[in-house]
Amino acid sequence: MRTSVLLIAHGSRRAASNDEIRALTQRLREQADGRFYAIDCAFLELAVPLIPDGIQAMIDQGAQRVIVLPYFLAAGRHISEDIPAQVGIKKNQHPHIKIDIVPYLGTAEQIPGLLLSLIA
Amino acid sequence: MRTSVLLIAHGSRRAASNDEIRALTQRLREQADGRFYAIDCAFLELAVPLIPDGIQAMIDQGAQRVIVLPYFLAAGRHISEDIPAQVGIKKNQHPHIKIDIVPYLGTAEQIPGLLLSLIA
Numbered sequence: 170m171r172t173s174v175l176l177i178a179h180g181s182r183r184a185a186s187n188d189e190i191r192a193l194t195q196r197l198r199e200q201a202d203g204r205f206y207a208i209d210c211a212f213l214e215l216a217v218p219l220i221p222d223g224i225q226a227m228i229d230q231g232a233q234r235v236i237v238l239p240y241f242l243a244a245g246r247h248i249s250e251d252i253p254a255q256v257g258i259k260k261n262q263h264p265h266i267k268i269d270i271v272p273y274l275g276t277a278e279q280i281p282g283l284l285l286s287l288i289a
Numbered sequence: 290m291r292t293s294v295l296l297i298a299h300g301s302r303r304a305a306s307n308d309e310i311r312a313l314t315q316r317l318r319e320q321a322d323g324r325f326y327a328i329d330c331a332f333l334e335l336a337v338p339l340i341p342d343g344i345q346a347m348i349d350q351g352a353q354r355v356i357v358l359p360y361f362l363a364a365g366r367h368i369s370e371d372i373p374a375q376v377g378i379k380k381n382q383h384p385h386i387k388i389d390i391v392p393y394l395g396t397a398e399q400i401p402g403l404l405l406s407l408i409a
Contacts, residue, residue, distance in 0.1 A: 174408065186363040188293070189395070196401045235293055236408055242362060242394075243298070243306040271407050274362075275309070279406070281316045283397050285324075288294065 170267075171206040173232035175223050178240045180212030187216040206232055213247055213255070220255040220289060224268065228259075233273065234267040235259075242275035290387075291326040293352035295343050296362045297372060300332030307336040310360065326352055329364035333367055333375070340375040344388065348379075354387040355379075 176197065178190040194210040201208055207230055208263065211223025218226065220237075227235050237256055241248055260268050274280075296317060311371040314330040321328055327350055331343025338346065340357075347355050357376055361368055372390065380388050394400075 176380060176404065178359045180361060181365055183365055186365050189363055191402065197404060201405060213394055238404060238407060240362060240404070242360060243301060245301055245303055246307050274400075274404065274407065277403050277407060279399070279403050280394075281313065281320045283399050283403065284296070284317060284358060284360070284394065286399070287358060287394065287397060289306050 170233045170237060171231055172234040173207040173209070173227040173230070174201070174205050174236045174238055175227060176208070176210040176238050177220060177223075178210060178212055178216075179223055179247065180215035182215055185211065193240075196197075206230075207237075213251060220252065221258050222282040224256065227264055228263055232266070234269070237268065237270040239270065239273035241273040244275070245271065248273050290353045291351055291355040292356060293327040293329070293347040293350070294321070294356045294358055295313050295340075295347060296328070296330040296358050296360055297340060297343075298330060298332055298336075299367065300335035302335055307332065313360075318339065325356075326350075333371060340372065341378050344376065344379040348383055348386055352386070354389070357388065357390040359390065359393040361393040364395070368393050 174195055181187055190210050198208045207227055211218045224235055227239045239252055256270055296314055301307055310330050318328045321356055331338045331340045344355055359372055376390055
């Protein structure tokens with residue numbers, strides 16, 4: 170199955186912050202090393218593409234499954250409501266495409282170790 | 290040297306989000322396994338303790354050095370201006386205490402691998 174990954178960030182008025190996300194997306198592509206059909210990023214607000222457009226682009230490229238990967242640290246309203254609502258729009262439009270939201274970055278068990286590594 | 294670590298999060302109106310940070314702080318303590326004099330958290334806004342109060346508490350407990358560890362993903366205004374400004378207040382008040390801000394979480398090289406692990 171052609172599975173694409175869409176990294177979701179909040180989006181910022183600062184272009185440099187959005188560019189940081191695009192650079193991270195490129196590092197993700199390099200590390201995934203062809204494991205996915207496509208890897209790209211989209212934004213909840215303040216930058217483009219927005220989430221529905223990002224999902225649509227992946228479907229237009231031929232993805233049969235889209236994994237939505239939230240680059241967020243805490244489970245606020247964005248995680249519980251806003252991202253599922255925007256993803257839901259595309260799910261309804263494309264019932265034959267599998268679209269899944271995986272747990273947000275802050276849930277990763279490796280975070281404490283990673284924080285300690287920043288001190289060393 | 291008695292070195293304490295202060296994890297800094299943005300702070301949220303949602304109590305559950307702030308509690309997530311407190312739980313993470315506890316996991317940090319467990320993983321650090323006594324390597325630091327104290328480990329605690331503070332917030333930029335919307336929750337307590339605020340950053341200056343968090344630093345002051347560590348100094349009052351006897352810390353000789355405070356490492357400020359920003360739990361942020363992107364280098365926005367909070368990283369470039371707000372956190373350094375609040376930390377600067379305590380640096381000026383306590384010139385004999387070493388207070389350092391280390392790079393924010395989003396700079397960690399392990400982030401792409403960690404994101405890919407969330408998909409698996």
